[in-house]
Amino acid sequence: MIVLIALIFSLAFILGCIASILSVWTGYIWLGGAVMLGLGIITTLFVPLIFKSSLIKRWVWLVAGLIGCFAAFYIQFRVPQPLANDVSKFVNTDTAIKATIAGELLDAPMISGSGRGKFTLLANEITLSSGEKKSVGGKLYTTISLTQVTGLRPSQKVEITGNLYLPSPPDNPSGFDFKAFLGRSGIFAGFSGRSLKVISDPPPFGDWWIRSRMVRAHVLGAGMPEGALLSSLVLGNRTVDLPSELKQTFIEVGLAAALAASGFQVSIILGTVLAVCVNISNKFKFIVGTISLLGFLILTGVSPSVLRAVVMGMGTLVGLVSDRQTRPVIGLTLAAVILLIIQPLWIWDLGFQFSFLATLGLVVSAPAIADRLQWLPPIVGTLISVPIAAYIWTLPLQLYMFGKISAYSILANVLTTPMVSLGTIVGIISGVLGVIYVPLGAVISWLLTTPLALMIAIATWIR
Numbered sequence: 001m002i003v004l005i006a007l008i009f010s011l012a013f014i015l016g017c018i019a020s021i022l023s024v025w026t027g028y029i030w031l032g033g034a035v036m037l038g039l040g041i042i043t044t045l046f047v048p049l050i051f052k053s054s055l056i057k058r059w060v061w062l063v064a065g066l067i068g069c070f071a072a073f074y075i076q077f078r079v080p081q082p083l084a085n086d087v088s089k090f091v092n093t094d095t096a097i098k099a100t101i102a103g104e105l106l107d108a109p110m111i112s113g114s115g116r117g118k119f120t121l122l123a124n125e126i127t128l129s130s131g132e133k134k135s136v137g138g139k140l141y142t143t144i145s146l147t148q149v150t151g152l153r154p155s156q157k158v159e160i161t162g163n164l165y166l167p168s169p170p171d172n173p174s175g176f177d178f179k180a181f182l183g184r185s186g187i188f189a190g191f192s193g194r195s196l197k198v199i200s201d202p203p204p205f206g207d208w209w210i211r212s213r214m215v216r217a218h219v220l221g222a223g224m225p226e227g228a229l230l231s232s233l234v235l236g237n238r239t240v241d242l243p244s245e246l247k248q249t250f251i252e253v254g255l256a257a258a259l260a261a262s263g264f265q266v267s268i269i270l271g272t273v274l275a276v277c278v279n280i281s282n283k284f285k286f287i288v289g290t291i292s293l294l295g296f297l298i299l300t301g302v303s304p305s306v307l308r309a310v311v312m313g314m315g316t317l318v319g320l321v322s323d324r325q326t327r328p329v330i331g332l333t334l335a336a337v338i339l340l341i342i343q344p345l346w347i348w349d350l351g352f353q354f355s356f357l358a359t360l361g362l363v364v365s366a367p368a369i370a371d372r373l374q375w376l377p378p379i380v381g382t383l384i385s386v387p388i389a390a391y392i393w394t395l396p397l398q399l400y401m402f403g404k405i406s407a408y409s410i411l412a413n414v415l416t417t418p419m420v421s422l423g424t425i426v427g428i429i430s431g432v433l434g435v436i437y438v439p440l441g442a443v444i445s446w447l448l449t450t451p452l453a454l455m456i457a458i459a460t461w462i463r
């Protein structure tokens with residue numbers, strides 16, 4: 001009973017976070033909370049009347065409504081707001097202003113959709129066109145030519161000259177709201193750079209160093225674009241510059257889940273560990289699973305998306321090795337609630353959504369799919385069932401976010417499932433070896449050249 005009540009309260013908190021979108025759409029900050037409180041009152045009054053044999057007391061539904069109401073207001077309270085000295089305060093119109101901004105890189109440069117380098121800059125000083133200098137704060141979405149960001153690393157200090165602007169809202173209500181997307185990360189202005197001056201040397205070590213060695217091992221062994229695809233399977237495409245044409249192909253054929261978030265990778269890791277340790281004690285499964293997840297977290301650089309997926313995976317692992325059948329869902333739900341308490345805006349993050357749904361697919365559907373594949377060796381059956389389960393549960397989200405999906409997406413996933421599973425597991429192994437010694441990891445990556453090329457060929461053919 002206590003477990004069931006905890007599940008109801010956890011789901012109420014998650015639903016309250018989702019209901020906050022009503023406040024955003026309408027502009028009434030109280031609407032999301034009012035809806036959740038209303039649902040709590042309605043269920044308190046009518047559920048016991050409809051289900052007279054229900055063991056859930058009225059007060060549970062009322063408290064659940066109050067928790068959902070709190071969550072809807074809590075997420076509004078946690079929405080980032082620009083501080084008084086935020087660099088965005090210097091732009092108060094739709095017209096960009098010329099300025100020189102000094103600051104520190106918060107992440108490694110990537111390639112934007114327009115082919116320019118992009119990164120987040122923590123601003124600390126602005127020089128206006130008049131020559132006036134002022135101390136500032138806040139983060140900037142910064143773009144500049146690729147040639148000028150080559151070799152830049154997180155924590156490096158730079159000085160950039162260019163145009164400071166405010167991001168524009170979408171042209172139509174159903175379009176992607178880039179302004180809101182940046183705002184959820186505490187970024188309220190953009191900066192289009194023309195020239196860049198490096199002020200400090202790159203740090204000798206960091207999570208970027210681990211990721212760069214893994215990518216080097218993959219690309220050196222498998223070549224391009226197979227090596228970039230292998231890195232994306234392991235690290236996710238948010239930290240790897242996968243060619244835009246190849247990325248679009250995977251999205252259109254319904255393979256975005258393998259690239260868009262780390263939840264898919266975590267589900268494969270957990271599924272593989274549990275398959276290998278099928279005849280081992282639950283305590284040993286927990287130890288091996290924990291080591292695997294923490295190792296994956298360290299290797300991928302402790303990025304927020306991977307951290308979210310690992311926490312969810314740990315919650316699921318606790319449930320999977322326990323005796324109660326419902327515990328995996330409870331563990332996953334509680335993990336999601338803990339993450340949303342820490343940062344409620346993650347409810348709108350695509351990585352969080354994919355992590356939750358993919359891991360939920362592992363818990364709910366993977367065992368049933370594996371049972372129907374008993375004619376295969378156990379490990380092979382698991383390697384196939386886990387990605388298919390993750391795909392089924394993430395399919396509605398893919399369709400909603402990307403707007404379209406190939407009619408042959410199920411065929412694409414069935415055909416590429418063995419290669420995705422093999423690439424993820426072996427890619428992690430080659431990445432580990434690459435961190436130690438790049439050529440050694442490259443040798444293992446080379447073994448995946450043919451499967452990765454076949455995976456690309458299948459996606460291209462289906463498209």
